[in-house]
Amino acid sequence: MNAPHSEFLCHARGNCPRLCSGQSAPAALARELERGDLLFRSGDNAGALFVVRSGAVKTCRLGEDGSEQILGFYLPGEIVGFDAITQGRYVADAMALKATQLCRIACQPAASASGDGSLLPERLMTGFGQEVQRLQNLLVLERCSxxxxxxxxxxxxxxxxxxxxxxxxxxxxxxxxxxxxxxxxxxxxxxxxxxxxxxxxxxxxxxxxxxxxxxxxxxxxxxxxxxxxxxxxxxxxxx
Known part of the structure; x- marks a missing residue:
């Protein structure tokens, strides 16, 4: 069920404004999911980022042997769906681990989002940095006991x-x-x-x-x- 975004209730209120536009903040609607509900599927056209307000989300995909591979966990305040910026399609499934609320923020792919060549907003760049750090952590874990x-x-x-x-x-x-x-x-x-x-x-x-x-x-x-x-x-x- 979609509902108007409430900053008073939102743990991620610092991330929501002007994520994908340096001019005006897009309307942010809340998505409510129960445990096991899918936020999006791998291969879906990606036109939005999602900021976790409450609850938790995991991203996963099937490996070559058919087993589930988990790529990451997202807690309140974190941004899910950076594929929307870089590829235009989601490359993994996103599933709620518990009752979860998210803010859906419409966003254009990076190739078309800034026709004037302007830099992406600072908050979005911070989110990108966290995503890069997550991937680096995965590489480090591969070498650990x-x-x-x-x-x-x-x-x-x-x-x-x-x-x-x-x-x-x-x-x-x-x-x-x-x-x-x-x-x-x-x-x-x-x-x-x-x-x-x-x-x-x-x-x-x-x-x-x-x-x-x-x-x-x-x-x-x-x-x-x-x-x-x-x-x-x-x-x-x-x-």
């Missing part, structure tokens, strides 16, 4: 909350363990085991659907434990 992947994921989620002016100590995790695993390219069982391990080390405390970060420095410096060294039998010496 299972423990490092989860530790860095939790710190990244804490950083998201800090940018919204919220506490970075308690991290809300609206996604399922399986979603975290698909995002980090880990089995669900491995994710659960790593949560237990980090809690056992005293670095986090698991609370309901989230975690409390007890030692951010330890998470940031998380390293795989060295493998036990097994002495090999000595080779016989030559006579």
């Amino acid at each position: 299972a423990e490092q992947r989860l530790a860095r994921f939790l710190l990244q989620m804490a950083d998201k909350q800090a940018r919204l002016g919220r506490s970075s100590r308690y991290v809300s995790l609206p996604m399922a363990r399986g979603d975290i695993g698909r995002f980090l390219h880990l089995a669900t069982e491995t994710v659960s085991r790593m949560f237990t391990r980090l809690a056992g080390l005293g670095w986090i405390r698991i609370e309901g659907s989230g975690v409390e970060i007890l030692d951010a420095a330890a998470l940031a410096g998380s390293r795989p434990q060295p493998a036990l060294r097994r002495d090999r039998p000595a080779l016989p010496q030559a006579a």
Whole structure:
């Protein structure tokens, strides 16, 4: 159901005005989704950006083997659908992880949005920067151990909350363990085991659907434990 945009209720009110135009702010309408509802599908024509007001959204697509690949998670204040600017089509599905409200803001592709050659608005560039950072984080995670992947994921989620002016100590995790695993390219069982391990080390405390970060420095410096060294039998010496 669409409803007039309310800045009073909107966690993302700083992102909404003039996202795609340096002159006048387009009308922003609220989209309301329930858990599992699709915001858009891969391949749909993209004519809008969406700012998450409340709830959470994941973007995903099918891999070559037919399995779901999760590309990112978006919390209140973050912008979903940058494909609208760069490609004119969405390249992934976007699905609500829980009851979610979003502001839909009409936007033209970058190739036609600024015929006068003017720069994109500052807020939109900030959003682009966050999207680039998200992609860089994915590349870094590929080179990490299972423990490092989860530790860095939790710190990244804490950083998201800090940018919204919220506490970075308690991290809300609206996604399922399986979603975290698909995002980090880990089995669900491995994710659960790593949560237990980090809690056992005293670095986090698991609370309901989230975690409390007890030692951010330890998470940031998380390293795989060295493998036990097994002495090999000595080779016989030559006579």
